[in-house]
Amino acid sequence: MGVLDLQQAVLAAASLPQRRAIAKAITLLESTRDDHRKQADELLTALLPHTGKSFRLGISGVPGVGKSTFIETLGLFLIDKGHRVAVLTIDPSSTVSGGSILGDKTRMERLSVHERAYIRPSPSSGTLGGVAEKTREAMLVCEAAGYDIVIVETVGVGQSETAVAGMTDMFVLLQLPNAGDDLQAIKKGVMELADLVVINKADIDKDAATRAQAQITSALRLFGHHGNPAHAQAMHAAHATPGSPEAEIRFWQPRVMQLSALLGTGVDAFWTAVSEFKSLQIANGRLTMRREKQALAWMWERIDAGLKHAFRHHPHVRELLPQTIAAVTGGTLPASTAARNLLAAQDHHTNI
C-alpha cells in the first residue's frame, strides 16, 4: 500500500479496515529505515490538515495509582457520550529494558475491544525522545482518523511526564491518598505541570484523601505564581483597570479532586472539569498558544537530538573523543578547551 492509499485508508470512515490502516501507518512511523522515514514524513504532511481537532488529554501517575482502571472507566464513559477515544502510551521503562511497566496485555480489557476505541502500547525501543516523537506522530494519525479524544498515558518515571505534558492540551496527575506521594511529585517538578490533580482510590480511605486534597491544594497555591505563568497573568489581569479588556480574560487555576475509578464515582465531575478547562482555554486563546509552543519546542528538541547524534557519530570526533575524555578527567585539559577542540574537529572534517 502506497502513502496515498494509506492516507485515504486512515481518513476513511470508522471501520475495521480503517483501524488496520491506522496500525499500519503507526508502524511505518515507528520504523527506523530511511526509506520508511521518508514515506512517514510524506504521510504525516498529507494527514496534517486533518489533525488538531481532538482534545489531547495527558495522564500520569506512579505505578499502582490506577491509571488503567481510570482510563478504561473514563474511555467507556466518553464512548457512551458519543466520542471516539484513542489511548497512546509513553513508557520510559520499555526504552531501557525492552519490557514495559504498562505493556500488560490484560489492561483495559473492555475498552481495548470496543470498536470506538483504539489503544496503542508504547513504542518499545529508542530513547525517551524517540519514543515521545513516535507517540506524538501516532497522535496525529489518530486525530486524522477521527478520534476526537486522544489520551496519552505515562508512568511517573524520568522525564516522561514532561514529554506528555508537552504534547497534550491538558495534563492530569493521578495521586494516591498519601502524603509522600505528593512530595515526590513536587520534588520532580511534575506537580507544577498538572492542570488537574486527581486523588484516585478515594473510596479506600476518605480521610486520607481529604487530607491529601487539602495538602496538594495549598501546595499548588503556594508555588502557583512561580511555576505557572498563567497564574501570574491571571493575577495581573485581576489588577488591571476594572472594565478593561484584560480584566475580562479568565485563566484556569489548577484544581484537586477526589475520584474512585474502580467504583466509577467522580468520573462525571472529572469530565465536567475537563470540559470547563477546554472551554476556558479556547476562550482565552491558550489552547492554540499551547499547541504552537509545543510544536516549536518539539521541533527544537528534535533538532538538538539530531545535532548531538551527528556530533557523536562524526568520524573525526569519534577518533578524538577517547583521548580527550582521558585528558579532561585526568586534569591535563580544561573542559571548555576540550569542547572547543572537538567542535573544531567536527567543523574541520566537514569542510574538507
Place this chain on the structure above:
Amino acid sequence: MGVLDLQQAVLAAASLPQRRAIAKAITLLESTRDDHRKQADELLTALLPHTGKSFRLGISGVPGVGKSTFIETLGLFLIDKGHRVAVLTIDPSSTVSGGSILGDKTRMERLSVHERAYIRPSPSSGTLGGVAEKTREAMLVCEAAGYDIVIVETVGVGQSETAVAGMTDMFVLLQLPNAGDDLQAIKKGVMELADLVVINKADIDKDAATRAQAQITSALRLFGHHGNPAHAQAMHAAHATPGSPEAEIRFWQPRVMQLSALLGTGVDAFWTAVSEFKSLQIANGRLTMRREKQALAWMWERIDAGLKHAFRHHPHVRELLPQTIAAVTGGTLPASTAARNLLAAQDHHTNI
C-alpha cells in the same frame, strides 16, 4: 604581558602584583575576542597542573537569606584559621538586565579589602552557560594562585544552582526559617542538590528555625534514596556482608543545621561539618569522582551550546527558519519533519 608572563604572575607568591595578575587573567578569560580566547585557552592549559588543590564550596539561597553576611563571616573565620579565600559569583540576573542582584559594591566590606581574600563579581554578559563557564575558569585561576578555599555563590534564580552544584565539591543551600521557602526549594529540585542545608537567621525566630529544620530533615529523608545516588549506595553498603570491603565504605548523608551569620553563631559547627564532609568524600573516593563527572558534564554542556550556536547562525538555517517556524505553528508542517529539513539544510550547505 604575554601568556607566559601572566602565568608566572598568577603563580607568584601572594602579593598585590599577583592579585592584579589574577584580575588580568580573569578579564582575559571573559573576553569574547577570538585572539583573547586563544590566549585564554593557552593560559588555562598552562595553569591546569596547578589547579584542583582547593576545596570548592557552592553556596546558594534566595535574595534576603543573608548570603553576603554568611560568606563574609565564614571568609573571615577561615582566614583567621590560615586559609586564603576566593569568592566568585554567578548571578543570572546580570545576564538578563546587565544589572545584578548580587553586584552591590557595599557587600562583604571587610572581606573584600582583606589581603588574603579575593572577590570577583559575576561576569555581566552572556547566557547562564557562558557566565558559568567564565566562573568555572576563574575558579581554576584562583586555585593556581594558591587560594585554598574557593566559594562560588549564586542567587536562587533559574538554573544557576545546578550550575554551581555542578562545579563545586560541596553544595550548601541557605534557607530562611519558614516553610514556604523549603517547598520552593523542593519544587525547583534544588533541595536534592544540597549536601548541607543551613537555616540562617535562626536567632530571629528559634521556634520557626527548629520547625524548618525538622521539616527539611524529613523531606530530605523522604526522597533521599530517589534523588541521591550516594544514599542508595550507602543503603546497599549497609546490606553488604558485615566485614566485607563494601560494608566499610561510608557515604555522606545530607544534613540540616541552624546558624546566625549576623551573630556568628554556628559558623564553627558549620565548618566542622564541611570538614567532615570533605574527609569522607576523600576517603570514599567521591571527591575525585565528582570532579571527573563535573569536568565531563561541563565539556558536553559546552559542546551542546556550541552545536546550537553554530546551527542557529548557519546561513542556510537562518534563511529557512522563519518560513519553517510559520509552517509549524500554522499546522502545515509536522514539527519532526521541520527538524529533519533544517538539519538537512545545515548539512547540505556545509558540504558544498
